Amino acid sequence: MVCALLMVFACQNGFAQATETAEADNVEAVAEAAQEEVFDAGPFIIEHVIDSYGWHICGSGEKSVTIPLPVILFDEGRPVVFLSNKFHHGEAAYNGYAMGWEENTKGRIVKLEGNYSDYTGHLEEGEAYANHVCKWDISITKNVCALLISIILITCIFLSVAKRYREHPDEVPSGLQALVEPLIVFIQDEVITPSLGKNSNKYAPYLLTLFFFIFLNNMLGIVPIFPGGANLTGNIAVTGILALITFFVTTFSSGKEYWKDIFNTPGVPWWLKVPLPLMPLVETIGIFTKPFVLMVRLFANITAGHIITLAFVSLIFIFGQMNPVIGWAVSPVSIFFYIFMGLMELLVAFIQAFVFTLLSAMYIGMAIGEEEHEEKTAVVEA
């Protein structure tokens, strides 16, 4: 991602220089353009962390290279499909559809109303267009695209590994198999079996899929160039769905013990339950906070890592704006911290995938209850 940013700025500078030499007589216009392109780190960072309708490769403004992705909308039950480059980076409308520009519609597609309901063309600055947000938007955004790529990647990896196991049973692992097998064994032996005991086989497919999905997307998120770079596991929708699935799996596999622990918690004084059901209330909230925390933890960790990384890169340009010399002087420090953060992110990519899987496994294990209690406490202590 950051590499792409560097390219962005390289292109920008190159572009600026070219303009300067070519249009030496139009100095005022250039100065004005430069004035407009004041670097603002906040929106710049957020822009790179959130989802978007096109996959930005390099460059900025009109010169940027962006892979257009399909926009798919259901407008009053009518499917609408077109490529995102029709928006011209949010400056144009297409058949009455445009990128939201107001505070509450930013980053979403809006439908213009009234005279503009079929308008195609440039949107004038400062003009008030009546609009409403398109609710049923299932566009292939950058994150959806990254999701599909990662799904294809994971499927290819594990089907080929499975093929290897099928065709060469009981042989020394090699290639891709040797790469993923230690991870599979680690998750099985350290996460699934201690948490779930004899129910391991039933939940192993979900937990393994979960781990590898999060891990691979975390790793792809660190890669700054095309197939990587989308902040998928740092998106609240993605982590939310994963947490929601864990929540449903937990709830539907829960046994009698689980609900008894919630509504009649053992080992707690009676006055915490009657007449005011304090403990049951806390425990009931706990049912929902657990997946909520799962969602927030993964989202926050990955997004925070990206934000910090981007902030270090932004530093170069912030200082560079004051004086190019300071910018150059700051860059080694920034790059050093950038690399350091990159390594941290590698660690975080694994740890967060591991933690999400471990907690999911433990929640499911707790919900099933039964006799694996001792094993679980051992894991918690460890």
Added chain:
Amino acid sequence: MELIKPSFGLIFWMLIGFGILFFILAKFAWPIITNGIASRNKKIADQLEEAAKIHEEMQSLNKKHDEMMAQAKNERDALLAEARKVSEEMYEKAKLKASAESQAMIEDAKKAIYFEKMKAITDAKNAIANFSIDIAQKVITEELKDREKQEALVEKWLEDCHFN
């Protein structure tokens, strides 16, 4: 705020995508992989156990082999010792026998020599007697050629013979 606002599209695709991914992996990948690992683990464990068993067997075989070797050695030593004893005995016996035989031969030789000597002595005696007789005969014949001498002799003998 955009950062923490989940978008409908991503939720939609995430549900479908993750669902499909889970379905594919749960059906075509995880069972094969986990069973593959489990089966290999089992195979390795079995082989280790087998190796341990074989090692134990080897050790017992080795022990047995050593025992047999020791026994064989003992037996060989015993046999050798016995053979040596027998040969010594035979040698002794042979020696004894040989000496006895030589003794006997010496005895025989001695006897033969004695007989031969005696025979020679006897022969010599006989020869001497014969010679003596012959000489005596010749002497007597010479002495008794004439009548007077015979008579004188008879006379003498008669005189010697006292008929009383």
